[in-house]
Amino acid sequence: MFPTQDPDPPASWPKPHRSVTRVLSVAGFTLLTLITAVVVVSAVTTGEIAQALFFTVGTVMFAHLVGLTAISMRHPAPTTYQRSVGRTDQGEGGLDFPYSRWAYYWLSSVLAGVVLIAAALAVEFGAAGSWVMVVILAAIALFLAWFLLAMLRSAPGRVVVTPTGIYHRTLAFEHFVPWEAVIEVSAQEGQIPRIIVEAMPSTGTRERTYLGRLGAGVEGLPFLVVRAHWLGANARPAYLALKHYFLHPDERTGLAEIDDATPR
Structure with a gap:
């Protein structure tokens, strides 16, 4: 494509x-x-x-x-990208590349297991009168339960390529970078493959985080960073789309036509 x-x-x-x-x-x-x-x-x-x-x-x-x-x-199984429209935090439409639901499943199951184990241990320590451990374990359970619910409420994360810029929503972080701030788009290899959108600070940039500097994607600011394994099979199509519209700015207006042709 x-x-x-x-x-x-x-x-x-x-x-x-x-x-x-x-x-x-x-x-x-x-x-x-x-x-x-x-x-x-x-x-x-x-x-x-x-x-x-x-x-x-x-x-x-x-x-x-x-x-x-x-x-x-593992290497995500190759797939044919089925074009769909996603929306940014401000409702602008564009090409949508959602996160893998399997990635959510594995992480959610692990977090739920930790919450249950921490809660059970808190009960056990409470019965034994070890209140310091109860407080610590209860705090861990409550924080992870809150994070899990917040993550699932905004799921799935996504990359949306729009006429005006690039929107990325992670597990607990939202980031929008306007095209005029983008200076390069690259695919980073390594133990954690990433899509790196190099961007300059801009008044059109929007950021919203729920975990401060701990949120995934925050570490690269002002760059927009996408960990490829979260996109799963959509990682390669997402990168190719980002690179394509970065190199061909005159074609970005066509993204608005995709949105207009989609029923709301």
């Missing part, structure tokens, strides 16, 4: 470069999954239902940590 004569991005992009740390993480989480599963079976056999339920949650959480780490190491 967005042809390019140069090998940009490289044919392997956005396949992450594997690291020893990630491979060991997958192996470690797999081992923990098996260990907690054995504990569950043992607890059921001895009739300790409460312990079995606790470790069942742990088993599911570790299994999803395996999945979450594994998807960050």
